[in-house]
Amino acid sequence: MKHFKFILILILLLSIGCKEKAKYTNITMIGGEEMKTLLKNEEVQLVDVRTVKEFNENYIEGAENIVFDDNFDQKLKGLQKDKPVIVYCRSGRRSAKCADILAEKGFKKIYDLKGGITQWKKEGNKIKN
Template sequence: MGYKLLLLAILATLVYSCKDASAKEIEIITAAEMQTHMKYDNLQVVDLQPEEDYKKSHLLNAHNIIYNKDFRHNLENLDKKKPVAIYCTSGKVSPEAAKILKEAGFEHIYVLDGGISKWKEEIDKVESVQ
């Protein structure tokens, strides 16, 4: 009986450890999934585009944190405990930025697959600033 209890405790520890580790993974999401997260989660949305592109179009309530030499420093305004979703224009820059977020200790990181370009094709609910 004691052996079974020990085995159960070890399994519970392993399951809890795996769950905690996965919380710090980077998840690539579709435009539809991003829309759902934006609607129902307390999500921080970060637009990595240059300022000129951000002014042309960006997702509603997105913070423009340009992916440049100051990127790490500019992340200090975000809450590491809250989920953060990032996107760029085409989806090529976001994965690199997501690695920096992970290294900085952010726990829940989503990357919009294909960037805002793919979002426009699939959803087309982009806030235009003119």
């Protein structure tokens, strides 16, 4: 019985300690509907972090292409830190990394489009070609 209690307590402690917490509180994952609302109702900076080639194939209207590469943080100088930023990529991996960089650089409110432009198109939203 002592071993059972010990194991149970150990499992509880490990489960409490292993919960992943958000790295930054100023990054919010959003879906397509939320993004459309933000684009209509707020003055936001929409940033596509895909390659120039990907951007030239299609993009979300109003997006600025800032390619995620080794010099990404240097390219952020044209953005306003106090103005909300929405980032997106193809599927969400690059934009998640970019959102972290934006937070590290002091941007106040960052939105990351869940599923990227792939999900955006899948939901039937408009893109520019």
